[in-house]
Amino acid sequence: MSQANLEYHWMPYTGNRQFKKDPRMIHSADGVWYTDDRGRKILDGHSGLWTTGLGHGRPEIADAITRQLAQLDYAPPFQFGHTGAFELAEKLKELMPDPLNYVFYTNSGSESADTSLKMARAYWRLKGQPAKTRFIGRSKGYHGVNFGGISVGGIAANRRHFGQGVEADHLPHTMLPENKFVHGMPETGAHLADDLSELIALHDASTIAAVIVEPMAGSAGVIPPPVGYLQRLKEICVANDILLIFDEVITGFGRCGAMTGSDAFGVVPDIINTAKQLTNGVIPMGAVIAHEDIYHTFMEHGGPEYALEFPHGYTYSAHPVACAAGIAALDVLVEEKLVDRVAAEASYWGELLHTLRDKPHVSDIRNYGFAGALTIAPYPGEPLRRPFEIAMGLWERGFLVRYGGDTIQLAPAFVMERPQMESLVSALGETLDALA
Numbered sequence: 001m002s003q004a005n006l007e008y009h010w011m012p013y014t015g016n017r018q019f020k021k022d023p024r025m026i027h028s029a030d031g032v033w034y035t036d037d038r039g040r041k042i043l044d045g046h047s048g049l050w051t052t053g054l055g056h057g058r059p060e061i062a063d064a065i066t067r068q069l070a071q072l073d074y075a076p077p078f079q080f081g082h083t084g085a086f087e088l089a090e091k092l093k094e095l096m097p098d099p100l101n102y103v104f105y106t107n108s109g110s111e112s113a114d115t116s117l118k119m120a121r122a123y124w125r126l127k128g129q130p131a132k133t134r135f136i137g138r139s140k141g142y143h144g145v146n147f148g149g150i151s152v153g154g155i156a157a158n159r160r161h162f163g164q165g166v167e168a169d170h171l172p173h174t175m176l177p178e179n180k181f182v183h184g185m186p187e188t189g190a191h192l193a194d195d196l197s198e199l200i201a202l203h204d205a206s207t208i209a210a211v212i213v214e215p216m217a218g219s220a221g222v223i224p225p226p227v228g229y230l231q232r233l234k235e236i237c238v239a240n241d242i243l244l245i246f247d248e249v250i251t252g253f254g255r256c257g258a259m260t261g262s263d264a265f266g267v268v269p270d271i272i273n274t275a276k277q278l279t280n281g282v283i284p285m286g287a288v289i290a291h292e293d294i295y296h297t298f299m300e301h302g303g304p305e306y307a308l309e310f311p312h313g314y315t316y317s318a319h320p321v322a323c324a325a326g327i328a329a330l331d332v333l334v335e336e337k338l339v340d341r342v343a344a345e346a347s348y349w350g351e352l353l354h355t356l357r358d359k360p361h362v363s364d365i366r367n368y369g370f371a372g373a374l375t376i377a378p379y380p381g382e383p384l385r386r387p388f389e390i391a392m393g394l395w396e397r398g399f400l401v402r403y404g405g406d407t408i409q410l411a412p413a414f415v416m417e418r419p420q421m422e423s424l425v426s427a428l429g430e431t432l433d434a435l436a
């Protein structure tokens with residue numbers, strides 16, 4: 001492909017200048033494999049972008065989409081419906097913890113984040129507490145790129161360019177020095193949830209609408225919650241009439257070896273945000289799943305029946321093709337018992353990843369379910385460079401991983417076999433050695 005052809009696409013979250021000099025073009029995909037434009041097989045070590053746990057090229061999903069396109073390509077989601085949207089909502093209700101039963105569709109994780117924040121503020125207004133508008137996020141949290149999401153997010157690089165957001169304060173992250181190289185959930189750190197009480201003392205609960213956290217932080221580099229941490233957070237929220245939102249855009253639908261992070265860690269929030277794995281990444285879609293009390297509150301205060309209860313939604317909410325993809329993807333997830341497979345193989349994956357502990361530049365390793373990350377010691381003054389070099393080294397060796405901040409992130413597909421995991425980890429080890 002000529003240089004001119006690459007010029008006009010302004011790529012997201014990408015070093016455009018470097019990419020356009022040295023492109024990494026993916027041509028096709030099948031199972032856990034990509035093929036690049038040079039015909040090389042590339043092992044997908046990140047399930048796409050945390051999206052494609054079922055593996056690529058699933059015929060069940062492709063067939064469902066094709067059938068749907070032929071039957072109904074688009075229907076307006078405002079004031080009209082189609083059966084697929086209701087069928088998928090019922091499936092989601094079954095898969096989500098009780099009483100999170102009501103599904104509001106979005107098209108991405110970022111839209112799920114902002115939808116959940118708006119839902120929380122409007123809920124308190126309907127309950128007669130309109131001053132409850134503030135949000136509490138967490139340092140190192142990622143909730144997408146829209147203004148609500150970056151305001152509650154806690155990754156500095158994602159916020160500092162963009163000025164004023166919405167009112168938010170932040171809990172500390174849970175990456176304590178004593179938890180380095182811990183396998184799975186750290187034993188230490190539940191006390192960090194008590195910082196919420198301090199933020200409540202500072203702002204007063206009467207001004208706080210919701211706390212939003214990823215049950216396991218993903219984009220900052222796989223940070224499993226300390227044992228007891230989420231339980232404590234929930235207790236403090238309940239005691240202070242603050243909604244708890246779990247951003248499960250990565251943890252939803254199997255990544256943690258349970259259907260949700262909520263199930264994996266034993267805490268039921270008031271709202272769960274999802275996207276990514278919902279359609280296996282095949283068609284953009286997200287869903288916000290709300291506690292039944294939230295839905296009923298909107299209905300009770302909705303005014304005349306023909307009036308809108310929640311003036312919010314997207315042109316592509318509940319897109320028929322996305323719904324068809326979601327139904328098919330969730331059916332495969334359930335029928336092939338892939339959540340159980342992740343649960344069964346997670347400790348093998350975790351042990352394997354931790355064999356990299358003594359490799360050059362590795363300053364921490366974290367894992368949970370089919371997720372893992374390495375923190376990479378920086379070049380002086382250049383924290384982002386070495387992870388980039390590692391990811392490029394792996395790409396040359398035929399492996400795709402994600403690099404972000406000072407981390408390398410891995411997310412095997414739920415169908416990945418042990419030898420493939422072994423080759424991924426051993427290629428990472430060789431790459432680290434080569435950069436020593």
Ligand SMILES: Cc1ncc(COP(=O)(O)O)c(C=O)c1O
Pocket residue numbers: 107108109110111113142143144145214218219247248249250275276
């Ligand atoms: C926890 C979490 N929330 C939100 C998002 C944003 O999702 P999207 O890129 O689909 O907007 C992501 C994406 O990685 C995420 O991991």
